[in-house]
Amino acid sequence: MPGAGRSKLQSVTCALLVGVLALAVAGCGGGGDSQTTPGCDDVDAPAARDDGGETAPAEPLDASKTWTLTFDTSCGSFVVTLDLDSAPNTAASLVSLARAGYFDDTEFHRIVPGFVIQGGDPTQSGSGGPGYSTRDAPAAGAAYTKGVMAMAKTATEAAGTAGSQFFIVTGTDAGLPPEYAVVGKVTSGLDVVERIGKLGDPATEQPTQPVVIDSVTVGSGS
Secondary structure (H helix, E strand, C coil), X not given: CCCCCCCHHHHHHHHHCCCHHHXXXXXXXXXXXXXXXCCCCCCCCCCCCCCCCCCCCCCCCCCCCEEEEEEEECCEEEEEEECCCCCHHHHHHHHHHXXXXXXXXXXXXXXXXXXXXXXXCCCCCCCCCCCCCEECCCCCCCCCECCEEEECCCCCCCCCEECCCEEEECXXXXXXXXXXXXXXXXXXXXXXXXXXXXXXXXXCCCECCCCEEEEEEEEEEC
């Protein structure tokens, strides 16, 4: 990663771990000096909330429907279409969490230009989760290309383990191994994701201004 001052393996590990140790070393918490960016509102970082306390969904999603998550952020809106074939358990979890308002008023706590944007942690620290995990082992040929949404995990967790923290690839190809549950892809508003992806400091991998997720709305259609 240009300007990061670490090897590619170290950068990838930091980008996707949600454990306190790995992310604390990499400086992955939110923060940064506020500035005005075209297309983005100048907002304050949201207050940290406690994590945990959520319950995993008991029922799968209706596979006959097309499920989407619409992210309304301080830099605009984008839509992710969920991939129930690749990650049915993770998709059901994200829908449940979104309906519960879990992602509302949280931020993208980590932004690595040309690589990924990462969010889904109400503690805003990079170490939070819902209090449970799901697992959808990715296919051997899983590709982490621009617009793909996948789930972060710790190095010790099995491939495809997921909590609530997700990342969206902003580079052409993140070059990651098939370790992270592939839950969907941005199907509208990729320009918004790319805009957010520029608001990170390559040296610290922290946002240069708060990018807040105001709400995540679930959609389903036949």
